[in-house]
Amino acid sequence: MTPLLGVEEIYSAYGLSRVLFGISLEVFAGECVCLLGRNGVGKTTTIRSVMGLLRPSSGRVVWKGTNITGWAPHRVARAGIGFVPEDRRVFAELSVLENLTVAAHAARRSGRWTTDAVFELFPKLHELRNRQSGFLSGGEQQMLTIARTLMGNPELLLLDEPSEGLAPLVVDSLLEQVGELKRQGLTILLAEQGVEFSLALADRVYVLERGAIRHTGPSAELRDDPALRDRLLAL
Amino acid sequence: MSGSLVFSQFMGGLTTAMFLFLIASGLSLVFGVMRVINFAHGSFYMLGAYLAWQAVQWVQPSGGGFWLAAIFAAVAVGLLGAVVERFLFRYLYGRDELYQLLFTYALVLILGDAAKFLWGVGQLSVSAPPLLSGSVQILGTTQPLYSLFIVVIGPAIAFFGWYALNHTGVGRMVRAAQMDREMLDALGANVGTIYTGMFVFSAFLAGLSGALVTPIESIVPGMDVLIIVQAFIVVVIGGMGSFWGTFWGSVIYGEVLSFGILIFPGFSLFSVFVLMAVILIVRPWGLFGKPL
Numbered sequence: 001m002t003p004l005l006g007v008e009e010i011y012s013a014y015g016l017s018r019v020l021f022g023i024s025l026e027v028f029a030g031e032c033v034c035l036l037g038r039n040g041v042g043k044t045t046t047i048r049s050v051m052g053l054l055r056p057s058s059g060r061v062v063w064k065g066t067n068i069t070g071w072a073p074h075r076v077a078r079a080g081i082g083f084v085p086e087d088r089r090v091f092a093e094l095s096v097l098e099n100l101t102v103a104a105h106a107a108r109r110s111g112r113w114t115t116d117a118v119f120e121l122f123p124k125l126h127e128l129r130n131r132q133s134g135f136l137s138g139g140e141q142q143m144l145t146i147a148r149t150l151m152g153n154p155e156l157l158l159l160d161e162p163s164e165g166l167a168p169l170v171v172d173s174l175l176e177q178v179g180e181l182k183r184q185g186l187t188i189l190l191a192e193q194g195v196e197f198s199l200a201l202a203d204r205v206y207v208l209e210r211g212a213i214r215h216t217g218p219s220a221e222l223r224d225d226p227a228l229r230d231r232l233l234a235l
Numbered sequence: 236m237s238g239s240l241v242f243s244q245f246m247g248g249l250t251t252a253m254f255l256f257l258i259a260s261g262l263s264l265v266f267g268v269m270r271v272i273n274f275a276h277g278s279f280y281m282l283g284a285y286l287a288w289q290a291v292q293w294v295q296p297s298g299g300g301f302w303l304a305a306i307f308a309a310v311a312v313g314l315l316g317a318v319v320e321r322f323l324f325r326y327l328y329g330r331d332e333l334y335q336l337l338f339t340y341a342l343v344l345i346l347g348d349a350a351k352f353l354w355g356v357g358q359l360s361v362s363a364p365p366l367l368s369g370s371v372q373i374l375g376t377t378q379p380l381y382s383l384f385i386v387v388i389g390p391a392i393a394f395f396g397w398y399a400l401n402h403t404g405v406g407r408m409v410r411a412a413q414m415d416r417e418m419l420d421a422l423g424a425n426v427g428t429i430y431t432g433m434f435v436f437s438a439f440l441a442g443l444s445g446a447l448v449t450p451i452e453s454i455v456p457g458m459d460v461l462i463i464v465q466a467f468i469v470v471v472i473g474g475m476g477s478f479w480g481t482f483w484g485s486v487i488y489g490e491v492l493s494f495g496i497l498i499f500p501g502f503s504l505f506s507v508f509v510l511m512a513v514i515l516i517v518r519p520w521g522l523f524g525k526p527l
């Protein structure tokens with residue numbers, strides 16, 4: 001079986017500072033895969049390299065059998081990869097509804113996600129639909145960035161640290177909603193530092209360390225073996 | 236000061252203002268979205284004027300000739316804008332201001348010389364289209380029909396621009412591009428194409444205003460630099476990148492100039508510069524702009 005997304009031995013750098021050293025990973029249709037690792041190990045860089053926001057200096061990104069390395073981000077998006085950035089970049093001066101329609105217009109991919117469907121998943125956004133998005137709370141903005149990306153009807157969702165900086169209660173409801181997306185069959189590649197969030201959702205994990213993959217396996221392994229978890233993550 | 240004199244000055248100021256608005260709105264749009272100050276915007280205006288003159292020579296005696304010429308000039312300048320953006324301008328995005336200034340100023344010199352080469356250094360003029368060459372009496376003053384036409388066209392384009400930006404899909408994309416270019420790209424929008432479109436629209440407006448000014452002002456070398464200075468002042472007064480700021484900036488500029496001449500004859504631009512200085516001191520980001 002060929003994976004939906006294949007990342008093959010990519011090396012990425014910001015100018016002269018090299019960050020990724022031969023990352024390889026696979027995501028199969030319907031899976032939720034998590035990139036786990038502490039601050040600065042290269043999770044965001046990996047996701048940006050997949051999205052075409054950063055061009056790997058070597059290695060390949062393969063989407064459904066097609067080599068998409070070096071494609072512009074909008075082409076990657078239109079091919080069906082949805083990107084939710086770590087720093088919640090809502091279009092601050094646009095209303096919630098406008099953020100959604102801009103995204104639908106940008107991706108030009110039809111499918112099950114419409115504003116109604118998105119509001120059903122995030123009823124809070126429906127209440128706030130005419131509010132300027134820059135005035136939303138952190139949790140509301142996080143919902144909006146996810147909803148906005150869904151408007152492009154992606155087949156794979158790249159979710160970069162959705163729980164970062166959110167209150168525990170907000171994290172719980174977000175977990176619920178992302179879990180719902182997974183149950184509906186959406187493929188997800190998640191980047192997280194938090195073990196709780198990622199292990200609750202992921203089927204498999206890749207543990208990153210200094211730009212390379214240190215460990216890979218089913219998330220149940222980490223869930224059931226605190227010693228392994230501590231060895232990999234508590235460094 | 237009699238009522239009719241005041242009205243007459245007011246209308247004169249408004250005509251100047253609406254011309255300036257047509258020109259400055261393109262300058263402000265490109266700055267607002269792409270963050271580049273295009274000093275060659277005045278050169279597009281100048282080329283619009285020369286091209287309109289040229290086209291009038293070709294189609295001459297026919298009655299609708301002026302309008303055809305104006306559309307031809309605007310479209311031709313728009314196309315030139317497409318070439319300039321695709322092959323030159325896009326390397327300026329994200330560069331520092333000095334670099335942008337030098338580059339666009341080089342373009343001013345090149346286009347200025349090209350115009351002298353093609354059309355010489357003499358004054359050229361175009362007569363107003365027959366439909367609008369008369370005048371009407373309003374409140375005891377004589378108003379040329381052509382000025383009234385300009386006074387109507389300015390707000391019409393302002394309204395169209397405002398509506399397009401705020402109530403259409405493309406307009407929302409342009410505003411989103413202004414807020415976060417990379418994010419919009421990652422959502423699937425080809426931001427490069429949006430930028431080209433904005434630049435072409437801005438060049439089109441400059442070309443159109445150049446063509447429309449020909450019945451009122453003669454076409455001479457140097458008109459490019461003269462207009463860009465004025466448009467720049469308008470944009471600074473109103474606030475860089477602010478749409479309504481550009482509109483009201485133009486009105487203020489036009490009226491201050493018009494009444495300034497009356498109050499301090501011989502110092503026509505003096506009052507405008509004083510105004511700009513005061514605004515820059517009190518609100519450096521302009522009347523409608525946002526602090527950076």
Ligand SMILES: Nc1ncnc2c1ncn2[C@@H]1O[C@H](COP(=O)(O)OP(=O)(O)OP(=O)(O)O)[C@@H](O)[C@H]1O
Pocket residue numbers: 014017019037038039040041042043044045046086161193
């Ligand atoms: N724009 C940049 N320019 C230079 N170095 C960068 C840039 N962005 C990230 N880095 C560096 O690259 C390394 C990996 O960063 P990355 O953002 O991928 O980590 P991360 O795993 O996502 O971390 P976090 O959990 O904090 O989000 C870090 O050492 C970081 O300092």
Ligand SMILES: [Mg+2]
Pocket residue numbers: 043044045086160161
């Ligand atoms: Mg990160």
